[in-house]
Amino acid sequence: MAIKSCLLVLPLALLLLGGSPPPAAAQLEVGYYSKTCPNAEAIVRNEMNKIISAAPSLAGPLLRLHFHDCFVRGCDASVLLNSTNGNKAERDAKPNRSLRGFGSVERVKAKLEAACPNTVSCADVLAIMARDAVVLAKGPTWPVPLGRRDGKVSSATEAADQLPPAFADVPLLTKIFASNGLDVKDLAVLSGAHTLGTAHCPSYADRLYNFSSGHSADPSLDSEYADRLRTRCKSVDDTATLSEMDPGSYRTFDTSYYRNVAKRRGLFQAYYNIVDVFFVIRVHANCQVYARIA
Numbered sequence: 001m002a003i004k005s006c007l008l009v010l011p012l013a014l015l016l017l018g019g020s021p022p023p024a025a026a027q028l029e030v031g032y033y034s035k036t037c038p039n040a041e042a043i044v045r046n047e048m049n050k051i052i053s054a055a056p057s058l059a060g061p062l063l064r065l066h067f068h069d070c071f072v073r074g075c076d077a078s079v080l081l082n083s084t085n086g087n088k089a090e091r092d093a094k095p096n097r098s099l100r101g102f103g104s105v106e107r108v109k110a111k112l113e114a115a116c117p118n119t120v121s122c123a124d125v126l127a128i129m130a131r132d133a134v135v136l137a138k139g140p141t142w143p144v145p146l147g148r149r150d151g152k153v154s155s156a157t158e159a160a161d162q163l164p165p166a167f168a169d170v171p172l173l174t175k176i177f178a179s180n181g182l183d184v185k186d187l188a189v190l191s192g193a194h195t196l197g198t199a200h201c202p203s204y205a206d207r208l209y210n211f212s213s214g215h216s217a218d219p220s221l222d223s224e225y226a227d228r229l230r231t232r233c234k235s236v237d238d239t240a241t242l243s244e245m246d247p248g249s250y251r252t253f254d255t256s257y258y259r260n261v262a263k264r265r266g267l268f269q270a271y272y273n274i275v276d277v278f279f280v281i282r283v284h285a286n287c288q289v290y291a292r293i294a
């Protein structure tokens with residue numbers, strides 16, 4: 001029960017991300033489309049059922065799309081805009097090159113346009129799809145306040161500056177999250193989204209090869225786990241190989257990601273030097289997850 005209530009913080013914190021949209025945004029509200037497009041959420045859910053049953057591994061990418069959208073200019077769907085001759089858009093920034101699921105968003109939006117033309121914003125579509133992705137991955141559900149406005153500005157430079165890099169340490173992550181109105185607890189809880197999905201080899205290969213002058217591999221990484229990773233990720237230049245971020249249950253929204261981190265089996269340097277692991281555990285002690293992962 002304690003674990004469940006802790007996991008519920010993730011979507012709630014995600015909703016907070018919806019609280020920092022561009023200045024022109026109206027107040028968000030649950031049921032925002034009840035008069036203008038009463039079936040909006042049912043339409044999204046229906047399409048999401050089809051999308052995730054055909055490709056269960058898309059749940060993670062669709063959740064990540066919402067996060068990457070929200071951290072640059074608020075949740076305004078600017079991550080969906082294409083680059084133009086004079087402008088390199090967010091989605092072409094380095095941290096966004098591994099984003100997936102754009103086709104699914106287009107598919108859902110097309111269904112909504114057919115039912116209710118020019119009514120439901122793309123930013124709201126991303127927020128609803130993220131919630132449904134979590135639910136369909138056997139995670140919790142939550143009501144999504146709606147009414148976000150879509151932005152027209154999308155800058156690759158802003159995305160590169162504002163999204164957290166894989167190598168970030170806790171102080172940097174704390175700073176980035178604080179600039180989005182989120183605290184360290186939000187940071188630790190939201191990182192639990194890595195219970196879903198996969199990562200490309202270059203996102204963590206530095207931890208396996210030539211880590212520092214004294215160590216070829218990151219000493220904070222469990223050595224057995226590092227050996228296993230090396231059998232998949234053969235070099236820092238291997239851009240094709242994917243690894244599950246929560247090995248064994250990367251399609252299920254559960255707490256095993258935290259258990260892995262506690263055993264120093266987290267993929268990214270971001271939190272996972274030994275001090276950071278204790279930091280994550282301490283923060284999670286508030287939600288009593290510690291009792292389960294220790």
Ligand code: HEM
Nearest residue numbers: 060061064067098164165166190193197198199200203270
């Ligand atoms: C806290 C700082 C975070 C860092 C440094 C970080 C970093 C990363 C990196 C490097 C990847 C792998 C990209 C690749 O190699 O393909 C990734 C994947 C992912 N991230 Fe994060 N992330 C963070 C927070 C979040 C948050 C807050 C969420 C959602 C609420 C999230 C959701 C995901 C998901 C679902 C994937 C897997 C995507 C897939 O399967 O394609 N991440 N993240």
